[in-house]
Each structure stands twice: as structure tokens, then as C-alpha cells.
Amino acid sequence: MTNMAAGSTGAAALMGLLTVQFVPVRALALSLLAMAAAVGAAVFWPQLLVNQEVLAGGLALIPALLLAHHRGWPIISVLLGVGLVALTIIHLTPLYFGASFRGPFLILFVVAPYIAIALGAGWFGEVRRYQAELRATQLQLIQSEKLDSVGRMAAGVAHEVKNPLMMILTGVKVLSKRLPDADESTRQILQDMTDAVERADRIISGLLNYSRDRGLDVSAADLNATIEKSLLLVGHHLEDARIVVSRHLHESLPMVPLDEFKIQQVFVNVFTNAIHAIGRDGTITLTTSLERLGRGSNVGHRKTDRYTPGERVAIIRIEDSGPGIPREHLATVFDPFFTTKPTGRGTGLGLSVSRQIVEMHGGTIEIGNRDVGGACVTIVLKLDTDGAPV
Amino acid sequence: MKKRRILLVDDEVSITRVLELYLTENADCEVRVENDGPSAVAAAREFLPDLIFLDIVMPWTDGGTLAAEIQADPMLRGTPIVFLTALVSRNETGGALVQIGGYPFLAKPVDPDALLAFIDEHALDRA
Numbered sequence: 177m178t179n180m181a182a183g184s185t186g187a188a189a190l191m192g193l194l195t196v197q198f199v200p201v202r203a204l205a206l207s208l209l210a211m212a213a214a215v216g217a218a219v220f221w222p223q224l225l226v227n228q229e230v231l232a233g234g235l236a237l238i239p240a241l242l243l244a245h246h247r248g249w250p251i252i253s254v255l256l257g258v259g260l261v262a263l264t265i266i267h268l269t270p271l272y273f274g275a276s277f278r279g280p281f282l283i284l285f286v287v288a289p290y291i292a293i294a295l296g297a298g299w300f301g302e303v304r305r306y307q308a309e310l311r312a313t314q315l316q317l318i319q320s321e322k323l324d325s326v327g328r329m330a331a332g333v334a335h336e337v338k339n340p341l342m343m344i345l346t347g348v349k350v351l352s353k354r355l356p357d358a359d360e361s362t363r364q365i366l367q368d369m370t371d372a373v374e375r376a377d378r379i380i381s382g383l384l385n386y387s388r389d390r391g392l393d394v395s396a397a398d399l400n401a402t403i404e405k406s407l408l409l410v411g412h413h414l415e416d417a418r419i420v421v422s423r424h425l426h427e428s429l430p431m432v433p434l435d436e437f438k439i440q441q442v443f444v445n446v447f448t449n450a451i452h453a454i455g456r457d458g459t460i461t462l463t464t465s466l467e468r469l470g471r472g473s474n475v476g477h478r479k480t481d482r483y484t485p486g487e488r489v490a491i492i493r494i495e496d497s498g499p500g501i502p503r504e505h506l507a508t509v510f511d512p513f514f515t516t517k518p519t520g521r522g523t524g525l526g527l528s529v530s531r532q533i534v535e536m537h538g539g540t541i542e543i544g545n546r547d548v549g550g551a552c553v554t555i556v557l558k559l560d561t562d563g564a565p566v
Numbered sequence: 567m568k569k570r571r572i573l574l575v576d577d578e579v580s581i582t583r584v585l586e587l588y589l590t591e592n593a594d595c596e597v598r599v600e601n602d603g604p605s606a607v608a609a610a611r612e613f614l615p616d617l618i619f620l621d622i623v624m625p626w627t628d629g630g631t632l633a634a635e636i637q638a639d640p641m642l643r644g645t646p647i648v649f650l651t652a653l654v655s656r657n658e659t660g661g662a663l664v665q666i667g668g669y670p671f672l673a674k675p676v677d678p679d680a681l682l683a684f685i686d687e688h689a690l691d692r693a
Contacts, residue, residue, distance in 0.1 A: 335623060338652035339578050342675040346584040349678045353592055377675055 234263035250303065334380050341380075345373045382529065392438065392536055396431035399490055399557070400464060405436075406443035413451050417458075424463040432490050432557055438533045439557075442541070445526035446494050446553050453498030453551060461495040466559075489539075492555040500545040509543055569596045570689045573615035575606045575632065576650065577624040585619075588678045593685060603627035607635050610642050617689040619681070622651040633669060646688045650674055 241256040348369045355362060407414070407421060414421065450460050469487050501509060510531045527543070534541040539557040546552045572595050574582045582599040589595045600609045603624040610618065618636065622629035629649055636642045652674045670688075672680065 335652040338674045339581060342650075342652070343578065343580040343584055345675040346581065346588055346678050350584055350588050350591070353588070373675060 230263050230267040234260055234267060237263065334384050337380050338377070341373050341377055345370065348373070382526075392435040394433050394435050394537075397434050397436045397439075399429055399432045399434070399492070400425045402434070402436050402439055403443055403462060403464070403492070406440045406447060409440070409444050410447045410451065413448070414460075417451055417454065417456050419451060419454055419457070420459045422459055422461045424461065426464045426466055426490075429464055429466060429490060430559060432559060434537055434557060435533075439537070442530040442533050442555070443494075445530045446555075449526060450494060450496035450498065450551070450553075453496055453500075455498070458497040460497075461493075463491075463493040463495075465491045465493075467491055488559040490557045490559055492557070494553045494555075495546055496550045496552075498550050500549055501543065501551050503545075506544065510541075569594050570617070570685055571595075571613060571615045572597045572685060572689070573600065573606075573610055573613055573618045574598070575600045575603065575609075575618060575624075575629070576621035577601050577603065578621070585678065585681070589681070589685075592678075593682050595685065603629075603632060606632050607639065607642075610636055610645070611639065614641070615645060616691070617646045617648065617685055619648050619650050622649055622653055644690075646690065648672060648684060648688070650676060 237256050237260045241253060241260060244252040244256055348366050352358075352363075352366050355366075358366070403425070447460065454460070467489055469489060510527050527541075531541050534555055534557070537557055539555060541553065541555045543551060543553050570593070572589055574585055574597060576582050576585075579601050582601060586597045586599050589597050598609060598613045598615065600606045604627045606620075606627070620629045620632060629651070633647050633649075636645060636647065647669055649669055649671045651671060670684075672684070
């Protein structure tokens with residue numbers, strides 16, 4: 177074996193050692209197996225050792241290729257793969273076809289990486305996009321599985337919890353009636369017990385929403401009117417907190433196919449969050465609009481999953497003048513049981529249920545912070561595609 | 567005026583105990599409790615209630631089966647039945663009574679004052 181071959185073999189060994197640091201055992205085993213097979217073939221078939229430098233270089237590429245593949249370096253993987261194939265061809269060709277073919281293959285060896293880069297750049301761009309979509313889908317599946325788990329748990333727990341609640345509530349009422357002349361503190365305790373039962377019932381009821389048949393009762397509805405009805409439901413909270421509602425509602429919004437009761441639940445949840453965020457003296461700005469989606473429409477990063485270019489959607493934006501959402505919470509606000517509200521004010525299920533309802537409609541709901549401060553919830557709902565211009 | 571006869575059927579003894587207390591102390595009611603589902607129809611025949619509050623999930627015989635048996639019984643047919651159940655939430659009933667399968671449902675936990683109002687409105691008047 178020449179010095180060059182020995183050097184290349186040493187490089188292969190060094191690469192193998194480096195590989196141990198980065199590549200899982202299975203990849204390392206494959207690498208060693210490939211090299212052992214090559215050495216074994218060379219022992220039993222001495223002609224293979226004709227171009228020892230080329231052979232050693234090729235062997236050195238195997239662990240490098242596995243390393244690059246494992247680390248997710250696609251272009252380097254392609255380059256190394258092309259190099260490995262080219263070296264193999266260069267090595268074997270003279271054995272069967274004579275040295276005359278070696279020149280063209282050397283040219284191929286030099287040119288191929290550039291072709292690979294040219295082809296690979298576009299191809300891997302697609303691959304990366306698909307990988308990103310796959311990761312997003314996996315996250316959605318995990319989230320969906322979490323919600324299903326909550327639903328299954330809720331169905332089992334709710335029945336066992338609601339019966340004791342019934343007993344406690346009735347018992348408190350019995351005691352209240354029996355103690356008409358109770359002092360103030362006794363009456364307060366009994367009232368607190370009643371409130372505690374109602375709070376627990378709200379939490380259980382929220383949980384039960386997950387275990388229900390998730391069907392929709394869809395009919396064509398006036399979205400602006402649905403928003404107004406939802407505002408009525410939180411009207412006294414708005415008044416108490418002296419919050420002004422500023423409306424910018426699209427005047428000729430077409431009817432939207434939706435389950436009005438469930439969408440009202442979404443709006444009430446979002447409005448309630450906005451009211452709690454503002455606290456006192458502030459503004460909630462409501463905007464409805466129509467949009468025909470094109471590529472790059474700014475309606476959310478998951479739009480490619482749910483919408484097709486040219487599709488018409490109704491967009492509802494609910495902006496508040498509160499402090500906004502801390503950056504570290506933005507990724508978790510839709511998780512079940514996530515809440516920043518004090519004990520007793522939130523179950524941590526409002527936004528989670530809301531997203532479930534909106535997604536049942538084939539729409540999306542997203543939350544972010546406004547540049548000028550405060551939070552912004554964007555809800556996108558599909559419209560019937562009747563071809564009418566937006 | 568004759569006392570209203572109310573039959574409470576629920577396997578939860580603690581619930582029927584306090585409900586019986588509440589109804590007898592705060593309304594002109596005669597209450598009978600039955601914690602054993604299979605015995606409920608016989609108890610109803612004997613008691614001839616003006617209204618039955620019936621749990622759904624009970625061992626051996628569920629509330630739905632009992633309701634069907636009661637309505638099939640010539641002596642009991644037409645007796646108003648109200649399901650008290652932990653299977654539906656107050657979100658779903660809107661905090662009020664809903665009709666499912668022809669029967670009214672109230673979601674536990676029910677404010678007992680709501681039960682009094684319901685008795686006044688729906689119990690049979692056999693006087």
C-alpha cells in the first residue's frame with residue numbers, strides 16, 4: 177500500500193473515530209460493516225487493490241457521509257454521496273474497461289458536485305418546506321392527542337365529581353335555610369361554599385366540552401350579528417370595567433356558514449380574556465373583513481394547511497389595549513389548563529376550547545401582540561366559495 | 567292542598583338524604599327515596615308520586631330503562647319524570663332544563679331552589 181493510501185486509510189480511521197462522537201451506534205456499525213466488507217472483498221479479490229488511493233479515499237467517505245446524513249446536512253451528503261459513487265466507478269472501471277474510461281469519470285467527479293448543488297438547492301428547499309410542514313403537523317397531532325386525553329379523562333371524572341358537588345350544594349342550601357338568623361361570618365362561609373361549588377362545576381363543565389361529540393350545527397349566519405350577540409353576553413363586564421368597544425365591521429359581509437352557538441362561545445371567551453387583560457378603562461377594537469387569499473396572505477403561518485389560494489375568508493380581529501401577552505407565553509396560550517389569571521378567574525380552557533371550535537369550522541385562530549401594545553386575536557373563517565368577488 | 571308526592575331515585579345516598587331534607591323543609595312535599603334502581607318501579611307503584619326525579623347512571627338498572635318501565639306501567643303512565651344527571655353540563659343545558667328524548671334533564675349540581683320551582687310547575691295535581 178502506498179503512503180498516500182496509508183494516509184487515506186488513516187483519514188478514514190480518524191473520520192471513523194470522529195464519527196463515534198456524533199453518529200449513533202447504528203450508523204457507526206453500518207460504517208464499520210461497509211469498510212469491513214470492502215477490506216474483505218479486497219483480501220479475497222486482490223485485483224480490487226489496483227487503485228489503493230482511490231479505494232482508501234472512498235472508504236474514508238463512508239463515515240463522513242453517514243455523519244453528514246445524521247447531522248442533517250443534505251447538500252454535503254449529496255456531495256459526499258456523489259464523490260463516493262464517482263470514486264467507486266473510477267476505482268472499478270479500469271478493472272473492466274481499461275484506463276481510457278478513467279478520464280471522463282474524473283471529469284464527472286469534478287463536475288458532479290456542482291450539478292448536485294444546482295439540483296440539490298431547489299430539491300432540498302422543497303424537502304425543507306415539507307419537513308417544516310411535517311413538524312407542524314406532528315405538533316398538531318400531539319396537541320390533538322393531548323386534547324383527546326383530556327376529553328377521556330373528563331368523561332370519567334366528571335360524573336364522579338358532579339355528584340359530590342350536588343350533595344354539597346344541596347347541603348349548603350339546607351344549612352342556609354336552617355340558619356336564617358346566622359351571623360354575617362356564617363352567612364359568608366355558606367356563600368363561599370356555594371361559590372366554590374359553582375367554580376368547580378364550571379371547571380368540570382369546561383372539561384366535559386372535550387368529551388362531547390364534536391359535531392357542528394352549521395347554518396348561514398350573519399357574522400356581525402353574532403359578534404353583537406356575543407358582546408351582549410359580556411355587556412355588564414364591559415360596563416363594570418368601563419371598556420369601550422370600537423367597531424369596524426364590514427358592512428356587506430356575506431352570510432358565513434357556522435354553528436352560531438359555538439362561535440358565540442369563542443367570541444365570549446376572547447372578549448372575556450380581553451376584559452381581564454385590560455382590567456379597567458380601555459378599548460376593545462373589533463374588525464371584520466373579507467379577503468380572497470393569495471399566496472402570502474397574512475392570515476397566519478398555518479394557512480397553507482387549511483386554505484387554498486383564491487379562497488374567500490372572513491377575518492375577525494379582536495384587539496385590546498391591555499398589556500399584551502409575554503413572549504414566553506405566546507406558544508402555550510392555547511394549551512389546556514394554561515392560564516395567567518388568578519385562581520378562580522380562569523379555568524385555562526377558554527382559548528383551548530375556542531381553537532377547537534374554530535378548527536372544527538375549518539378556520540384558524542391565532543393570537544399575538546400589537547406593535548402599539550395589547551393583544552390581537554385573529555380568527556379566520558371560511559366562506560362558501562360561490563365565486564362572487566370579494 | 568294535598569302534599570306533593572316526590573320520588574327521588576338516585577344511588578347516591580348522600581344526595582337523596584340532603585335533597586329529601588331540603589324538599590320536606592322548604593316545600594309542601596312528601597318525599598320518598600329509593601337508592602336501588604331495580605326497586606324503583608315497585609316503589610313508584612306503591613307511592614304513586616306526582617313527580618319523579620331520576621338519576622341516569624345507576625348500577626344494575628339505568629335511569630333510561632326505569633323511565634321506560636314507569637311509562638309502560640298502567641298505574642304510573644303520565645307521571646312526570648325529570649332526569650337529574652351528571653352526564654350533561656350546565657353549559658349544555660344553559661343552566662336550565664332541556665328536553666332530550668322527550669324527557670326533561672337537569673344538570674347536576676342543581677340548585678335545589680330550581681327543583682322547587684320545577685315541582686310547582688310540573689308535578690301532577692291529584693287533588
